[in-house]
Amino acid sequence: MPRNRPLAAVLTTVVLATLTAAVTTAVTTAPVAAGTAGPKTVIANLFEWNWPSVGAECGASLGPRGYGYVQVSPPQEHVRGQEWWVAYQPVSYRIESRKGTRAQFQSMVIACHAAGVKVIVDAVVNHMANTDKSGPGWAGSAWTHYDYPGTYQVQDFHHCGRNGNDDIVNYNDRYEVQNCELANLADLDTGAAYVRDRLAGYLNDLLSLGVDGFRMDASKHMPAADIAALRSRLSRPVYIVQEVIYGAGEPIGPLEYTGNGDVHEFRYGKDLARVFRDERLAYLNNFGEGWGYIPSNVANVFVDNHDTQRDVPGTLTYRDNGIYALANAFMLAWPYGSPTVMSSYEFTDRNQGPPSDSAGRTNNSTCYSGGWRCEHRWPVIANMVGFRNAVAGTGVVNWYDNGWQHIAFGRGSAGYISINDEDFAVTGRSYRTNMPAGRYCDVIHGEKSGSGCTGPVVTVDSGGWFRADIAAHDAVAIHAGARIS
Incomplete structure (x- = not known):
């Protein structure tokens, strides 16, 4: 039943002062013993942070606070532009992007490892760029739709011949979801040996730089067997989490992918937002598998991520201030799944990219200024990472x-x-x-x-x-x- 909150406006100031106090004061260091006990399983998603800033943050905050992993945005060469989604439109597999150079990326990995933090890369392996942009790419590579010289040509892509433009329309059709194009993005034929080998070459290159795992973007748009084939080609075992968005009644579901590794449980954040906003916290007494979610040991959960935070009001985000901090506190205290904490920047337009300079390079992340919200440093959230580590393995x-x-x-x-x-x-x-x-x-x-x-x-x-x-x-x-x- 909808909740009546007549005092909400009056309490806003109290909530902000209590739960997000550090948003107004940048913290440069964190107590060394804040979160070091127990296994470190919490992931911090430093969305669109540049490589020098990620490396510095691992030492200054993530390691001392007890975060086990940092998830970084796609590092490959992408199309030019200011929008957030350009990073998800590859044009080559050179480690050169608006977030930094290959050398800066490797220095970041080394710095994070020195702080006890493992690195997960958001890997775009389902597709290449679409026709929204034109070449050259960020690092100067020539490209056109279906032609990425030295990487792929037209025969390496799916051409499903449906809907007049090859785009996905019907999510109840398995073939269409996995063989047509997601928003005109050139859909790779991940069933082909050459494509699998080329993708594995990119992932193994990242492993050679010390990367510890991958978030497989758009996994739902690839058969689980194709991802398994990629995994079998990797040079060493790594952590894998797959993006498979649950859709009621759809033929492709998260459970198909659990044999490859963890899977994002998208229902978690949506349901948590609804409960905190409109229902009763008392309903959370069996939250997780009791709500029909995938098994806890293969679930990755979050209050919001870079996609869902743009789908408000269905998701809690940094704009919700105190209630957002409380929802993250619950996530970090509750035993279901492996949690990812979002760390983002302010935006007023859904397409808005990260704070950048005039050349399009991502600015250094200066927490609580310049548009960077740094939710992973909010006192409630950062301190509850230590709670999560301390209670590991308990019911x-x-x-x-x-x-x-x-x-x-x-x-x-x-x-x-x-x-x-x-x-x-x-x-x-x-x-x-x-x-x-x-x-x-x-x-x-x-x-x-x-x-x-x-x-x-x-x-x-x-x-x-x-x-x-x-x-x-x-x-x-x-x-x-x-x-x-």
Whole structure:
């Protein structure tokens, strides 16, 4: 049922001050011990960041905060233009783009590895450029539609002969989805040995530069067997996550691809947005496989990504401020799937590209200025990465909800979170945990610093109980790594 939020406007200032305080103050370094415990599985998607900025961020923030991976945007030569999507229109496989040179890319990988962060590349392997742009490419390569000299010619593409322009129209037709063109993008014949070998050559080149994994863009538009054939040609085992957008009743679904690796569970972010905006948080008590999603061990989840954040109001984004921070806190606390945190830039037009100079080169990312929002650094989100690492391998215990917008749950004996998305404060309530007695830093509002905490301290008694007052649209979270005594 729709929610009535008469106090929302009044509470906006409170939410911003509480949950996104660091948006107004750039943080140049992070506490070294913020998120180092446990396996590091959280991915930070630094969308359209240039290579020097990614390398610097791995050392300054991602590594110290406990992020395990950084996902970077496509590094190959692309068409010229200012739009965000030019990176998804390859014209060659030279590692030369508006984000930097091959040498800068390799330096970035080395810097991230030194900080303990692995690198995932967004790999565009389904298609080449369309007719929206003309040559030459970013690095000077000549090209025309279906002719990419030295790489592909017309015979290397699908030509499905449908709909008057070869474009996909009917997503209920498997052949059309995987053999026609996505928005006029030249669709590679990924079933052909030459194309598979050429694509594998590109991916192996990236592996030679130290890359640790790939996000396979537009995987739904390639048969799962074609992706398996690509994987078999790789020089070493890597992490793979595939973009397969679920569509109700469609013949191609995410489960087909799980044999190749992880798959994006797109329903997760859409449903989470709907629940936080219009329904009851109490409904989240079996969120994940209980909602019909793919198995948790092969699911990659996110509140938003570079595509869905342009599909508002169906998705929560940086514009939602406090509620966005709360949704990310829930994602990082809840055990379903492997989470990716979005880090983006401000945009007013759906096609708007990243902050750039007059020549089209992507500007250095200066967090909280110049258009860069740096959601991965927002205090709630960054601190909850440490929570995620601390509770790894534990199940949900001691679930509580009030039937509406106030929920709480533990993760084994390693962590506990309470989220109050009501329009009023919850006061005087005690929460039952499985955690050892002690004093813990509330990582929603502060972080462990030496033997103290920069924010409120929560005391768990010998019976595992603690008492907390939680403001409207706010939360409290504690974990074993944030115990101060």
